[in-house]
Amino acid sequence: MSKNVSIKLENVQQIIDDQEKQQINNSYQGKFYIKNDKLYLSYADNAEGIDGSKTIVKIDPERERVLLLRQEPAAMKQDFVCGEKQAGYFKTAYGEIKMAVKTKRLEMEISEKSGLIRINYQVFLGGELNAEHHLKINYKILK
Template identity: 90%
Template sequence: MSKNCSIKLENVQQIIDDQEKQQINNRYQGEFYSKNQKLYLSYQDDAEGLDGSQTIIKIDPERERVLLLRQEPAAMKQDFVTGKKQEGYFKTAYGEIKMAVKTKRLEMEISDNAGLIRINYQVFLGGELNAEHHLKINYKIIKENS
């Protein structure tokens, strides 16, 4: 059974060659559900250039892993596991770009009605360190769907 939830994403990113940090804050209405002992957040991403892409955040508390998947037209895959460098990709109008993320820290505070996930990670493009990110995902159950 899915539940309606509010989702708040805060991402502070610093491009390696740039001294300036960029902060992105977005709020979404989405769904929260559980399947095979994993938790899922699902929402339409209406941020600029994403055109309502369906986004799914798969949370695996037991394995301390978070998987971020976004579908077309701005498809992306980022896989977060503490201390590991995981291959991923994102697609643009110009084609697919291979990337990797190395998770420096992953913290989860999960309950039945709310959750907070903090991920500090590095993005590598073409094998080179491109950016540092501090991502915070906050969700709160609004009501159960019948």
């Protein structure tokens, strides 16, 4: 059974060749459900150029893993496992971009009512370090 949830995303990113940090804050209304001991957040991403793509955050507390999947038109896969570099992709109108993310820190404070996930990670494009990210995901079940 799914429950209504409010989700807040904060992402601070720093492109390696750029001194400025960019902060992105978004809030969503979505669904929360549990399946096979994994927690899921599902919402429509309305950021510019994404046009309401369905996004799913799969939280696996036992394996300390977070998987972020977004569907077309801006499909993306990012797989976060602390200390590991995982292959992923980002699809644009111009084609698919292969990328990898290396998770430097992954912290979870989660329950069936609310949660906070912090992920510090690096993005690699074409094997080269491209950016550093500090992502924070907050969720809270709505009554």
